[in-house]
Amino acid sequence: MTRHAGDTPHIRRVARVLLIAVAFLGAVALLARFLPPAWHPRTPVDLTAAPNWLAASKLAWMRQDPEACFAAFAASAIPVTRVPDRPSTTGCETENAVRLPSVLRTIPASPTLSCPMAAAWTMFERHGLQAAARTHLGQExxxxxxxxxxxxxxxxxxxxxxxxxxxxxIDIAGFILRDGREVRVAPDWPGSGRDAAFLRAVRDAACRWFRVVLSPDYDAAHRDHFHLDMGPWSSCR
Ligand SMILES: [Zn+2]
Structure with missing residues (x-):
C-alpha cells in the first residue's frame, strides 16, 4: 500500500473530530445524570408546578409520544378518565383521549379531548388563564x-x-367568573375595556401552551370563540 504525504494530517483531523464528539456525548450524558428532574428532557412534565422553558417543548413532544402525556398526569397526581380508542376510516378516529380533567366548571361538562390537549389545557388553566383574570378583572x-x-x-x-x-x-366561547358574571368572546372582544383586555391576555397566554390559537383577530368565523389545538401547525392570531 502506498502512503501519501497528506494521510497523516487527515488521520489527525479525523481523530480530533472523534475526540471532540466523544467528549461532547460524555458531557451530555454527565449533565443528564445530574440535572434536576424538571430540567431533564425525559422526565414527565409536572403540570401543577411553575413551568420552566422546557415545559412547552415537553407538551409539544406529547403529540409523538402519548404515553408521556399519561405519565405527566400520573406524575402530577391528576386523575384522568381515558376514553376508549375508536378507529375510523375517514380520518375521525379517537386515540389516546381523556375526559378533560379541568378544575373549572365546564359547560357542557366533561368534553373528550386528546391527552396532549388536556395537558396543554391544564398548564394554560393554572399558569395563564387565572393570572390574566386576576390582573385584569381582580378575580379568578x-x-x-x-x-x-x-x-x-x-x-x-x-x-x-x-x-x-x-x-x-376546543372552541372556547366564554369565561364564568367567581362572582357569576360571564365574559364572552362575543360581544366582549371588541373595545378597550377590562373585559376586552382580559380576553386578549387569555389569547396571548394560550399561545404559550397550544400549537394553534385563533381569535376574532384571525377571521370572522372566530368572532365568537377562541380555537385552541395541538395539531401539526403553529399559529397565534
Ligand atoms: Zn375550533
Whole structure:
C-alpha cells in the first residue's frame, strides 16, 4: 500500500473530530445524570408546578409520544378518565383521549379531548388563564363555556380534516367568573375595556401552551370563540 504525504494530517483531523464528539456525548450524558428532574428532557412534565422553558417543548413532544402525556398526569397526581380508542376510516378516529380533567366548571361538562390537549389545557388553566383574570378583572375564573371539541369535519369547507375531527381542539366561547358574571368572546372582544383586555391576555397566554390559537383577530368565523389545538401547525392570531 502506498502512503501519501497528506494521510497523516487527515488521520489527525479525523481523530480530533472523534475526540471532540466523544467528549461532547460524555458531557451530555454527565449533565443528564445530574440535572434536576424538571430540567431533564425525559422526565414527565409536572403540570401543577411553575413551568420552566422546557415545559412547552415537553407538551409539544406529547403529540409523538402519548404515553408521556399519561405519565405527566400520573406524575402530577391528576386523575384522568381515558376514553376508549375508536378507529375510523375517514380520518375521525379517537386515540389516546381523556375526559378533560379541568378544575373549572365546564359547560357542557366533561368534553373528550386528546391527552396532549388536556395537558396543554391544564398548564394554560393554572399558569395563564387565572393570572390574566386576576390582573385584569381582580378575580379568578370559575368556569368555561365551550362550543365543542370533537366533530368529524374539514377545515372551513376545504379538504383537510380539522383538528376537531380527532378531538385535538376546543372552541372556547366564554369565561364564568367567581362572582357569576360571564365574559364572552362575543360581544366582549371588541373595545378597550377590562373585559376586552382580559380576553386578549387569555389569547396571548394560550399561545404559550397550544400549537394553534385563533381569535376574532384571525377571521370572522372566530368572532365568537377562541380555537385552541395541538395539531401539526403553529399559529397565534
Ligand atoms: Zn375550533
Amino acid at each position: 375564573v370559575a368556569g368555561i363555556r365551550h362550543l365543542g371539541t370533537q366533530s368529524c369535519r374539514n377545515i372551513g369547507g376545504g379538504t383537510v380534516r380539522s383538528q376537531h375531527a380527532t378531538a385535538n381542539a
